[in-house]
Amino acid sequence: MRDGLDLAPGMAVGLFGGSFNPAHDGHAHVAETAMRRLGLDRVVWLVSPQNPLKDTRESAPLADRMASAEHAARLAASGPAMIISDVETRMGTQWTVDTLRALVARHPGVRFVWLMGSDNLASFHRWRGWTDIMRLMPMAVIARPGSLLDSRTAPAAARFAGARVAADKAKLLPDLEAPAWTYLTAPLNHRSSTALRQAARKGGA
């Protein structure tokens, strides 16, 4: 089965999973920061069918979240650098570990890096197969307001302390063997989808 992802062997590719409900400039900030600091060729925005740890009732349809991600990605870069993908829906994978295993198998020679905000590092040890994710591909964590301290003391950070790469060596990350991860303290962006949904509800009330 083709997955619709146009990736060539040798490319350094960030995988950026999210609900994008809706997408916003904080997501653009993560994608742009990762691309620049890790020297990535592409960032694939994996628009998730449904975050396994979130409430389904609040989730907008996939097509709306894809459109929203397309719009936000244009804030991050023009040209082919940003790829908005429904590959998790196509492959029928819900858990990140399954998605990443499948993508690694389908794209030999691509140098993948998993990207996420620091709020997710704080809770990463609750994800299914999280130690397997750490061993599948390098990971870059982008600082997010409200989770800076939590994420630095996170169980996942402690467990893989020996695999941490200094931020000023982040460009090496796509070439390193997993486990390897870095924490990027870029200028912070305060946007969140929750706040946007709340504002929309107030506006519509």
Ligand SMILES: Nc1ncnc2c1ncn2[C@@H]1O[C@H](COP(=O)(O)OP(=O)(O)OP(=O)(O)O)[C@@H](O)[C@H]1O
């Ligand atoms: N402002 C931000 N700074 C850094 N990372 C962010 C920011 N906003 C979102 N992210 C990261 O982007 C990824 C996808 O996030 P998601 O789509 O859940 O957006 P969200 O704003 O966190 O949504 P919600 O408020 O509904 O939880 C996650 O890894 C999250 O940590």
Ligand SMILES: O=C(O)c1ccc[n+]([C@@H]2O[C@H](COP(=O)([O-])O)[C@@H](O)[C@H]2O)c1
């Ligand atoms: O696989 C898991 O256990 C898991 C638990 C929570 C979140 N995730 C993934 O993390 C990414 C960010 O999720 P979210 O909802 O914070 O946007 C998205 O790709 C989710 O599928 C994955």
